[in-house]
Amino acid sequence: MEVMEAIRTNLAVREFRPDKVPKDIIIKILEAGRLAHSSKNTQPWRFIVVDDKDRLSLLSKTTPTGAHIANAAFAIALFMENAKLPEVDGARAMEDMMLVAWSLGVGSCWITNFDEEKVKQILNVPKEWKLITVAPFGYPVKPARKGKKKRKALEEIAYYNTYGNPISRMIEQR
Numbered sequence: 163m164e165v166m167e168a169i170r171t172n173l174a175v176r177e178f179r180p181d182k183v184p185k186d187i188i189i190k191i192l193e194a195g196r197l198a199h200s201s202k203n204t205q206p207w208r209f210i211v212v213d214d215k216d217r218l219s220l221l222s223k224t225t226p227t228g229a230h231i232a233n234a235a236f237a238i239a240l241f242m243e244n245a246k247l248p249e250v251d252g253a254r255a256m257e258d259m260m261l262v263a264w265s266l267g268v269g270s271c272w273i274t275n276f277d278e279e280k281v282k283q284i285l286n287v288p289k290e291w292k293l294i295t296v297a298p299f300g301y302p303v304k305p306a307r308k309g310k311k312k313r314k315a316l317e318e319i320a321y322y323n324t325y326g327n328p329i330s331r332m333i334e335q336r
């Protein structure tokens with residue numbers, strides 16, 4: 163799948179089929195995270211793949227907005243170790259993993275509001291690490307609403323040279 167097509171069609175997936183995701187696909191998704199950019203190429207991310215149903219269920223209870231983790235085929239818990247810009251490096255790696263997953267038919271959803279200490283206990287990670295997210299992955303129950311993204315128009319969020327100068331001026335001047 164071409165990159166723009168993946169971005170155009172990738173929607174938050176919260177309902178997953180019970181099917182397992184093959185291990186080679188999970189490794190490809192992790193590869194995308196491994197190859198992401200990071201500040202000074204420090205690669206501070208640590209990925210924990212969780213497919214144990216009991217643990218997924220426990221993780222789903224560590225946030226009020228992530229019940230769907232329980233029904234995922236697997237989740238990737240993303241932690242940062244000694245990162246200067248943890249959210250930036252972490253978000254880049256996770257977004258790359260989510261896009262590659264989507265290009266392979268696997269849906270996902272970013273989750274927030276975790277009780278970080280509980281997540282760390284469940285996964286037995288060092289307390290110094292910083293949690294970025296635990297993202298559920300799996301094959302979507304419903305076919306994707308292809309191209310049906312509800313997003314602001316470009317004119318509402320993009321400008322040309324100075325704030326307030328419509329982006330359409332860029333096109334007019336060429």
Ligand SMILES: Cc1cc2nc3c(=O)[nH]c(=O)nc-3n(C[C@H](O)[C@H](O)[C@H](O)COP(=O)(O)O)c2cc1C
Pocket residue numbers: 172173174175176227228271272273274275311312
């Ligand atoms: C920073 C961030 C935090 C999010 N937190 C949650 C969350 O806690 N639970 C959830 O179900 N979805 C969460 N989402 C998913 C968004 O709700 C979703 O991307 C947005 O509604 C657009 O959905 P769509 O791509 O299906 O149109 C989060 C997304 C981002 C980028």
